[in-house]
Amino acid sequence: MSSDAQIFGRPRLSALEAAWVIARRDFVAVLFSRAFLFFLLGPLFPVIVGGLAGSIGGEVQRESVSVEVGLALSADENAAMITAADALRPQLGGVVPQLRVIEEASGDSNFDARAFLDQRRGNYAAILTGTLAAPQLVGTQGQVDSWTGPIELIAATASSAAPARFPEASREVVATSAASERTNRIRTAQAAQLVLFLLTMLLGGMVLSNLAEEKGNKIIEILAAALPMDAVFMGKLFAMLGVSFVGIAVWGVVGWGFWAIAEGAIVTVTQTNFRDLPGPAVGWPMFLVLGIVYFTMAYLLLGSLFLTIGAMAASVREVQTLSMPVTMLQLMVFFLSAANIGQTGTALELTSVAFPLSSPFAMLARAALEETLWTHALALLWQGAAVVLLVKGGSLLFRKRVMKSGGAGRVKKPWFGRRTQKLAEPAQ
Amino acid sequence: MAVINHGPADNLAPGNSEAVWSGQPADARPLAIEARGLVKSFDGTRAVDGVDISVPEGAIYGILGPNGAGKTTTLRMLLGIIDPDEGVRRVFGYDRPHDIGRLIGYLPEERGLYPSMKCIEAIAFMGALRGLPLKEGRERAVELLERHDLGYAADRQIRQLSKGMAQTVQLLGTLVHRPRLVVLDEPFSGLDAINQGKLELMIRALAEDGVTVIFSTHVIHHAERLCEGVAIIAGGKVPYAGSVEAARDHIPAQVRLETRAREGAWLSALPKETRRNGDFFHFPLPEAGVEPLLRQLIEGEAGILSLSIERAGLHDAFVAIAGEAAARQLNADNQENRA
Numbered sequence: 001m002s003s004d005a006q007i008f009g010r011p012r013l014s015a016l017e018a019a020w021v022i023a024r025r026d027f028v029a030v031l032f033s034r035a036f037l038f039f040l041l042g043p044l045f046p047v048i049v050g051g052l053a054g055s056i057g058g059e060v061q062r063e064s065v066s067v068e069v070g071l072a073l074s075a076d077e078n079a080a081m082i083t084a085a086d087a088l089r090p091q092l093g094g095v096v097p098q099l100r101v102i103e104e105a106s107g108d109s110n111f112d113a114r115a116f117l118d119q120r121r122g123n124y125a126a127i128l129t130g131t132l133a134a135p136q137l138v139g140t141q142g143q144v145d146s147w148t149g150p151i152e153l154i155a156a157t158a159s160s161a162a163p164a165r166f167p168e169a170s171r172e173v174v175a176t177s178a179a180s181e182r183t184n185r186i187r188t189a190q191a192a193q194l195v196l197f198l199l200t201m202l203l204g205g206m207v208l209s210n211l212a213e214e215k216g217n218k219i220i221e222i223l224a225a226a227l228p229m230d231a232v233f234m235g236k237l238f239a240m241l242g243v244s245f246v247g248i249a250v251w252g253v254v255g256w257g258f259w260a261i262a263e264g265a266i267v268t269v270t271q272t273n274f275r276d277l278p279g280p281a282v283g284w285p286m287f288l289v290l291g292i293v294y295f296t297m298a299y300l301l302l303g304s305l306f307l308t309i310g311a312m313a314a315s316v317r318e319v320q321t322l323s324m325p326v327t328m329l330q331l332m333v334f335f336l337s338a339a340n341i342g343q344t345g346t347a348l349e350l351t352s353v354a355f356p357l358s359s360p361f362a363m364l365a366r367a368a369l370e371e372t373l374w375t376h377a378l379a380l381l382w383q384g385a386a387v388v389l390l391v392k393g394g395s396l397l398f399r400k401r402v403m404k405s406g407g408a409g410r411v412k413k414p415w416f417g418r419r420t421q422k423l424a425e426p427a428q
Numbered sequence: 429m430a431v432i433n434h435g436p437a438d439n440l441a442p443g444n445s446e447a448v449w450s451g452q453p454a455d456a457r458p459l460a461i462e463a464r465g466l467v468k469s470f471d472g473t474r475a476v477d478g479v480d481i482s483v484p485e486g487a488i489y490g491i492l493g494p495n496g497a498g499k500t501t502t503l504r505m506l507l508g509i510i511d512p513d514e515g516v517r518r519v520f521g522y523d524r525p526h527d528i529g530r531l532i533g534y535l536p537e538e539r540g541l542y543p544s545m546k547c548i549e550a551i552a553f554m555g556a557l558r559g560l561p562l563k564e565g566r567e568r569a570v571e572l573l574e575r576h577d578l579g580y581a582a583d584r585q586i587r588q589l590s591k592g593m594a595q596t597v598q599l600l601g602t603l604v605h606r607p608r609l610v611v612l613d614e615p616f617s618g619l620d621a622i623n624q625g626k627l628e629l630m631i632r633a634l635a636e637d638g639v640t641v642i643f644s645t646h647v648i649h650h651a652e653r654l655c656e657g658v659a660i661i662a663g664g665k666v667p668y669a670g671s672v673e674a675a676r677d678h679i680p681a682q683v684r685l686e687t688r689a690r691e692g693a694w695l696s697a698l699p700k701e702t703r704r705n706g707d708f709f710h711f712p713l714p715e716a717g718v719e720p721l722l723r724q725l726i727e728g729e730a731g732i733l734s735l736s737i738e739r740a741g742l743h744d745a746f747v748a749i750a751g752e753a754a755a756r757q758l759n760a761d762n763q764e765n766r767a
Contacts (some may be wrong), residue, residue, distance in 0.1 A: 011527065011528040011529070011530050011531055012526060012527050012528060012529045012530060012559070013529065013530070013558075013559050017559075021553075021556045021557055025542075025553055025556075029542070029544065033544075213542070214540075217540045217541065217542060217543065218536070218538040218539060218540025219540040219541065219542060220540075221504075221509065221534075221536040221538065221540070222534065222536060222540065222554065222557065223557065224509045225504075225507045225508070225509050225532070225534040225536070226529055226532075226534070226554075226557035226558055227526070227529065227557060228526050399509070399510060399511075400510075403504065403509055403510050
């Protein structure tokens with residue numbers, strides 16, 4: 001059947017077909033542009049910089065933070081303290097500070113610990129003077145508060161006022177408890193929300209300037225004449241969603257590769273072992289599916305809003321100016337849902353579930369915490385309806401505000417500027 | 429007035445249109461476009477104020493007016509890009525032009541293409557917007573480019589083309605899906621004389637194939653040479669919409685008379701609107717025709733050297749219909765365009 005016959009059969013494209021035409025063009029145009037390579041590399045820069053900064057910062061902190069307590073007792077008592085500390089450390093671990101004999105105090109009966117610290121000599125958190133029977137800890141308020149207890153324990157052990165070893169409790173580990181499971185799942189919910197937020201923030205902003213090309217190249221009128229504007233909006237959203245999925249897939253593969261090569265280093269740098277992340281209430285497979293679906297919805301919801309805002313802008317400069325308040329809006333949406341993790345059923349949590357923009361974030365947190373699935377179906381229906389409403393509203397606004405005059409004889413004013421004015425009244 | 433074609437027309441198939449309307453009077457054909465009382469305001473200013481237009485199928489129809497008169501806004505309403513505040517528009521009997529998007533081709537005043545697209549892809553994409561499969565769009569694009577001596581540029585990016593070539597590519601994209609209605613907004617602007625001539629030929633060829641062509645222009649001679657019907661638009665209103673011939677009839681034909689005698693009783697036979705310009709007398713053609721006048725001039729021994737009857741041009745009709753101010757603005761637009 002020839003195309004002409006097809007055209008005769010159906011004199012218009014369906015909304016999906018129309019959106020597909022736009023989405024296909026945009027997707028291919030973005031994917032095969034040189035800029036897309038930089039787009040893919042973009043998230044690696046903060047990871048690399050963050051990793052470097054983290055390791056350097058950790059090194060500096062390790063060098064600069066001292067938990068050594070200086071000993072300024074008699075030589076015998078100093079030795080007894082160190083022996084006692086070494087004996088206690090296997091059982092008490094980090095509670096027991098490192099002890100170091102202050103050489104300057106050896107044999108000096110007039111050693112003044114306060115003056116020693118005032119002169120900023122040594123690198124001690126605090127200094128222990130006096131005797132084992134009457135120890136005196138000299139240091140700043142915070143250090144004295146931190147170390148008084150452990151030092152008293154070590155001194156008691158050193159003077160044999162306490163047993164050299166404490167009775168060892170036998171250990172039986174259970175997999176979980178109600179309290180720990182909930183606490184752990186909150187960690188998963190927080191991590192998932194954070195990932196969802198970072199991805200939408202990274203990728204959602206791209207939509208803001210999405211119609212700038214069409215407006216700049218004057219193609220917008222051809223699109224508006226050929227297709228309903230909401231189909232154009234929808235096509236653009238789906239194209240950028242597709243581009244985002246490509247980006248996420250590439251970053252996911254790269255991340256998996258890094259994990260396979262340097263799991264230990266990643267755990268050290270991030271201080272998080274992702275293998276130990278507690279399982280969500282709905283189980284990992286369903287949680288991943290819901291994660292993808294909620295990312296899609298979050299992207300479409302925020303994207304449709306950003307597309308509308310960006311489409312209203314008269315210039316690229318206005319789009320750039322708008323990017324900051326848009327980022328703030330994303331942060332507010334994130335905070336609204338993040339603040340209510342674990343408070344299922346409260347008024348604020350229900351608000352974050354019902355408010356379309358925060359709904360995907362709040363519902364993903366629910367998926368981590370609760371096994372119920374029907375609420376997700378309901379939320380997705382609501383979010384889908386909100387996307388349709390936002391797209392319809394955005395396209396309507398675009399047609400009303402942007403596609404107005406032919407331009408001839410008129411001065412174009414920016415969106416935020418004064419109203420459009422005629423240069424001259426047409427002849428009567 | 430012709431009967432409005434209210435429903436999906438039976439003859440919408442492109443194949444049905446070929447030469448169907450050739451030679452048929454306008455009022456015997458169904459309407460491709462009908463607009464009644466279109467009104468559109470922007471920020472309190474009425475850009476279009478009660479426009480009525482009827483375009484029969486297969487016609488070449490011009491919307492003639494100065495810049496800012498409301499031509500583009502009218503076309504945008506006809507195409508469904510914007511909705512009128514008041515009034516109705518029907519395209520092939522449909523209230524919503526997007527419902528028959530596949531039958532329409534549109535070249536906007538502000539030309540635009542994606543600069544990084546190749547010519548062949550740009551044309552195919554414009555076809556795809558109107559429902560033409562990409563593969564077929566590419567095949568037709570090659571064919572069209574070759575037919576217009578641009579075959580060598582098929583794989584060039586739009587940004588590598590000259591302005592004229594890019595305009596041609598966009599026009600081909602407007603036509604690639606073989607529309608039944610072609611709407612061109614100021615199609616001649618920015619084209620040199622040669623390309624204007626080519627475009628005129630293209631428009632005529634479309635009409636010969638039964639395609640309805642409607643274009644806006646502020647250049648009267650394009651409308652006069654091409655159009656079967658025109659709408660004169662000024663200040664957002666349409667003081668005249670109808671055939672070019674009828675528009676010209678708004679002004680009576682002018683008689684130009686040259687005589688040997690300078691004075692005589694025969695002078696009283698001339699109409700009172702007569703103006704003298706050197707050896708020539710100019711006056712409107714009397715309602716009774718020239719025969720009675722000729723008789724009086726001969727009897728009065730005026731010594732007729734020459735007598736010609738000149739029909740008014742569309743420009744004169746435009747001045748008479750739209751007013752001096754609109755005509756001055758139209759001339760200014762033309763000068764600006766040429767500059």
